[in-house]
Amino acid sequence: MTLIRFFIWTTFLLICGTFLILTSVYLYLSPALPSVESLRDINLQTPLRIYSSDNKLIGEFGEQRRAPIAFEDTPKQMINAFVAAEDNRFFSHNGVDPKGLGRAVAQLLKSGAIQSGGSTITMQVARNFFLSRERVFSRKFNEILLALQIEKELSKGDIIELYMNKIYLGNRAYGIAAAAQVYYGKPIDQLSLAQFAMIAGLPKAPSAYNPIVNPERALERRNWILGRMHYLSFISQDEYDSAVAEPITASYHGLKIELDAPYLAEMVRQEMVERFGPNAYTDGYTVYTTVSSKLQNAAQEAIHLGLLEYEQRHGYRGPEKQLPPTEFDEEAWQKELKQTSIVGNLEPAIVTHVGPDAIDVMMKHGPASVSWEGLKWARRYRSVNSLGPQPKSPAEVVNVGDLIRLFKPKGKDTYELGHIPKVQGALVSLNPKDGAVIAVVGGFDYSHSKFNRAAQAARQVGSNFKPFIYSAGLENGFTAATTINDAPIVMPDANLKVWRPENAGGKFFGPTRLRKALYLSRNLVSIRLLQAMGVDKAISYVTRFGFDEKKLVPNLSLALGAADFTPMELATGYAALANGGYQVKPYFISRIDHLDETVYQATPYKVCKTCQPSPDPSKVTDEAELLVTDDDGSSFYPAQQIMDPRANYIMYTILQDVIKHGTGRRALALKRSDLGGKTGTTNDQKDAWFSGFNADVATSVWVGFDQPKTLGRREYGGTAALPVWIRFMGEALAGKPEHPLPQPDGLVRVRIDPETGMAVAAGTPGAMFEIFLKENAPEYDPSVAMPSINDDALKTEEIF
Incomplete structure (x- = not known):
C-alpha cells in the first residue's frame, strides 16, 4: 500500500512539475511571440508583373516567383x-x-x-x-x-x-x-x-x-x-x-514572356520604384500598360529590318568569329552556338560547307542552308561611304568555320546573311487623342544595349522640327502662299565666323511659297521665316507642344532643328499636330493593381471638343476640378487647345504634301491619302528622322549612331528613317479606313499663282487653290502685288 502511494505521489509530482515547467516556459516565451492576427493581412512576396493592354506578359521583376x-x-x-x-x-x-x-x-x-x-x-x-x-x-x-x-x-x-x-x-x-x-x-x-x-x-x-x-x-x-x-x-x-x-515529365520552364518589349518593361520598372520604392518588387503589383502587343511586335520588326537594311547598304563587316575549320568538332561547335545569344532577330550560325550557289550552316535548332540570293548583297564594308567589289560566289563572302548571323525577312521562309548593326534606331508611337504610348522601341536589342534611345537619347532633330516653326508662322500673319526667297545667306557670329546654311544638295530656288518650302524642306526659307517672325515669339509658341524651352536654342539655327529632343518628345509634339491642335502628355501605365485592388488608374489629358475649355493646370489648385467622366466611366482631363484648329488643318495639308510631292514620297507605298509627316536630317547626316501621322496614330522614328557620326552621304530621313516608319504604319493602319483630320470652319480656298502666291482671276492658266484663314484670305486685285519676304527685308543679326 505504501509503494502504491509512493508511485501515485511521484506521478502527481511529475505532472505538477511538468505543468510548472511548461507554464514557466509559456510565461517566459509568450510575451515575445508575434501576433497571429497579422497572418490575416500577410502580404506574400509576389513579384512585379507587367502586361500589355491586351494582357500579354511583358516582364516580371522580383527575386521570388x-x-x-x-x-x-x-x-x-x-x-x-x-x-x-x-x-x-x-x-x-x-x-x-x-x-x-x-x-x-x-x-x-x-x-x-x-x-x-x-x-x-x-x-x-x-x-x-x-x-x-x-x-x-x-x-x-x-x-x-x-x-x-x-x-x-x-x-x-x-x-x-x-x-x-x-x-x-x-x-x-x-x-x-x-x-x-x-x-x-x-x-x-x-x-x-x-x-x-x-x-x-x-x-x-x-x-x-x-x-x-x-x-x-x-x-x-x-x-x-x-x-x-x-x-x-x-x-x-x-x-x-x-x-x-507515369514517367517524370518535369523540366525547367523559365519565365514565359509573351511580348518582347524590354525597353517598355524597364520604363515601367523605374516608374514603379519611384512610386512604391523597393516594395514594388515584392508586394504583388500588376501593371497594365497602354502598349498593344500587335503594334509593339510591328515596331520591333520595323526597327530590326530597317537597321539591317541600312547595314546592307553599307556592306558586310565580316564574321563575328572564326572557328578553325580543320578542327571540326560538332559537339564543340554546338557548345559555341549555345553560348552565343540571339541578338534582335539575328540567330547565330556556323558555316559548315560553302558551295557554288549556297552555304550550309549549323544552327542551335539544327542544320540549315542559305542560298546565293541571301548572300549576294554582301560587298565588304570599307567605310561608311565605300564598299568592296560585288561578290560573285559564296566563297567570296564566307568561309567554313565562320560564326555568322542569319535572319528571315518578313514574309520569307529563307535565311539571309546579316551582322549585328553598329547603327541604332528608336520608334515611339502614340494615340494622338490622349497621348497613350501604343509602341516603343529603344534600340536594336535590349540585351545588347540597355540604353533607351526612345526616351533618353536627346538628338538634334533637324528638319523634323520645321512644322512647329511654320505653324507659328501660320498663326502670326503668314500664309501657306506667302513667298520667301530661297537664296544664299551669310551671317556673321560674335566670334567673327560666318554661318552659310544651305539646302540639301546645295542648290537654291529663289522665291518659294511656304507650303512648297516645307514639303521640299528648303532651309533658307525656314531661316528667313523665323527671322521675320522673331525668335522669341517662335520659341514662346513652340513650347506649347511640350518642348522644354531650355532646349530651344535662341537663334536662327532653331529653324533648322538645332535643338536636341528625344523621339518621345518629338512624337508628343506631332500628336498635337495630329489631333487638331491639342496638347496631350505621353503615358504608358494604364492601371496598377495591388493584389485584387486597383490602386492607380490613369487620368490622361484627352481631346474633348465638346468639353468646356480646360484652364492651365498650373493655375488650378485642385486638379480634381478639371476631371471629366467619359461615357465608359473613365476619367480624364480635357486637353488644352494650343493651336488654332484652322492653322492646324492647313499644316496638316502641307504635311500631306510632304508625302504626295516632297521628301516623304516613299510613304505613297501605303496607298493612303490621310497621312502627313516630315523628314529630318542633320548636318553631315548624323541623325535621320521621320515623324508622321493620321488622326489615329502619331509615330516618330530616329536612326543614327550612339556616338554621333555621319550615316553616309546618301542617308537622309527619307532614306534611313522613313522605311521604318512605313513598315510600322503599314501594320498599325492595316484594315482601318482612312481617317483624315476634319476641316474646321473659318477657312476659305483661293485661286493663286503657284509661282508668286498671289490671288489670280478665275481661268488663269496654271493657277491652283490654296487654303487660308478666312481673315487672311487675299482677294484678287491686279493693281496690288501680294507681300513677300526677300533679301531686302532680312536684317543680319547675331544668331549664335
Whole structure:
C-alpha cells in the first residue's frame, strides 16, 4: 500500500512539475511571440508583373516567383498530397500532433541528434512566417505555442492556404502555383495526380528531391507520397497504379514572356520604384500598360529590318568569329552556338560547307542552308561611304568555320546573311487623342544595349522640327502662299565666323511659297521665316507642344532643328499636330493593381471638343476640378487647345504634301491619302528622322549612331528613317479606313499663282487653290502685288 502511494505521489509530482515547467516556459516565451492576427493581412512576396493592354506578359521583376492561390481554388488532390506527405492528421489535430512529437523525441533519444521536428503543417506555417529555421529547443517551443494560437485564430483552410503559398519549392518557386509553372509550364489545375505528388515531395528538401536535378530521388519520394495517399484512402488502387506508372515529365520552364518589349518593361520598372520604392518588387503589383502587343511586335520588326537594311547598304563587316575549320568538332561547335545569344532577330550560325550557289550552316535548332540570293548583297564594308567589289560566289563572302548571323525577312521562309548593326534606331508611337504610348522601341536589342534611345537619347532633330516653326508662322500673319526667297545667306557670329546654311544638295530656288518650302524642306526659307517672325515669339509658341524651352536654342539655327529632343518628345509634339491642335502628355501605365485592388488608374489629358475649355493646370489648385467622366466611366482631363484648329488643318495639308510631292514620297507605298509627316536630317547626316501621322496614330522614328557620326552621304530621313516608319504604319493602319483630320470652319480656298502666291482671276492658266484663314484670305486685285519676304527685308543679326 505504501509503494502504491509512493508511485501515485511521484506521478502527481511529475505532472505538477511538468505543468510548472511548461507554464514557466509559456510565461517566459509568450510575451515575445508575434501576433497571429497579422497572418490575416500577410502580404506574400509576389513579384512585379507587367502586361500589355491586351494582357500579354511583358516582364516580371522580383527575386521570388510566386502566384498566390486561394484554398477554394486549389485542387483537392493537391491538398491531399501535402497532407499525406507532411501531416496526415492535419484536419483533426489542434495545431500540434502528440504522436509526431513523440516520434521526434524517440528519434532524439535513440540517436542523440534531432532527426525530425515532428512539425505539423500549422507549426511549419508558424516557422515560415515568424521564426528562423535554427534547430534549437526554444524555437521549437515557440513553434508549438504559435501553432496553438494559429489554430484558434484561423480556419484549417486559411492555414493550409498560407502554407501552400509560402513554402519554398526550389528554382525560385515559392508556392504551389509558381512550382506548377516552373516544373511543368502549366496552371496548377491542369496537373496530373503524379505531378501533384511530385510537387508535394519538394518541401522536405527542395534540392535533394528536385525532379530536374535529382530525378531518381524525386521519383522515389513521389511514389512514397502516392503510397501514403492510397493508404489514407485519398486515391483508389487504380489511381495509384496509374500515377506510379507515369514517367517524370518535369523540366525547367523559365519565365514565359509573351511580348518582347524590354525597353517598355524597364520604363515601367523605374516608374514603379519611384512610386512604391523597393516594395514594388515584392508586394504583388500588376501593371497594365497602354502598349498593344500587335503594334509593339510591328515596331520591333520595323526597327530590326530597317537597321539591317541600312547595314546592307553599307556592306558586310565580316564574321563575328572564326572557328578553325580543320578542327571540326560538332559537339564543340554546338557548345559555341549555345553560348552565343540571339541578338534582335539575328540567330547565330556556323558555316559548315560553302558551295557554288549556297552555304550550309549549323544552327542551335539544327542544320540549315542559305542560298546565293541571301548572300549576294554582301560587298565588304570599307567605310561608311565605300564598299568592296560585288561578290560573285559564296566563297567570296564566307568561309567554313565562320560564326555568322542569319535572319528571315518578313514574309520569307529563307535565311539571309546579316551582322549585328553598329547603327541604332528608336520608334515611339502614340494615340494622338490622349497621348497613350501604343509602341516603343529603344534600340536594336535590349540585351545588347540597355540604353533607351526612345526616351533618353536627346538628338538634334533637324528638319523634323520645321512644322512647329511654320505653324507659328501660320498663326502670326503668314500664309501657306506667302513667298520667301530661297537664296544664299551669310551671317556673321560674335566670334567673327560666318554661318552659310544651305539646302540639301546645295542648290537654291529663289522665291518659294511656304507650303512648297516645307514639303521640299528648303532651309533658307525656314531661316528667313523665323527671322521675320522673331525668335522669341517662335520659341514662346513652340513650347506649347511640350518642348522644354531650355532646349530651344535662341537663334536662327532653331529653324533648322538645332535643338536636341528625344523621339518621345518629338512624337508628343506631332500628336498635337495630329489631333487638331491639342496638347496631350505621353503615358504608358494604364492601371496598377495591388493584389485584387486597383490602386492607380490613369487620368490622361484627352481631346474633348465638346468639353468646356480646360484652364492651365498650373493655375488650378485642385486638379480634381478639371476631371471629366467619359461615357465608359473613365476619367480624364480635357486637353488644352494650343493651336488654332484652322492653322492646324492647313499644316496638316502641307504635311500631306510632304508625302504626295516632297521628301516623304516613299510613304505613297501605303496607298493612303490621310497621312502627313516630315523628314529630318542633320548636318553631315548624323541623325535621320521621320515623324508622321493620321488622326489615329502619331509615330516618330530616329536612326543614327550612339556616338554621333555621319550615316553616309546618301542617308537622309527619307532614306534611313522613313522605311521604318512605313513598315510600322503599314501594320498599325492595316484594315482601318482612312481617317483624315476634319476641316474646321473659318477657312476659305483661293485661286493663286503657284509661282508668286498671289490671288489670280478665275481661268488663269496654271493657277491652283490654296487654303487660308478666312481673315487672311487675299482677294484678287491686279493693281496690288501680294507681300513677300526677300533679301531686302532680312536684317543680319547675331544668331549664335
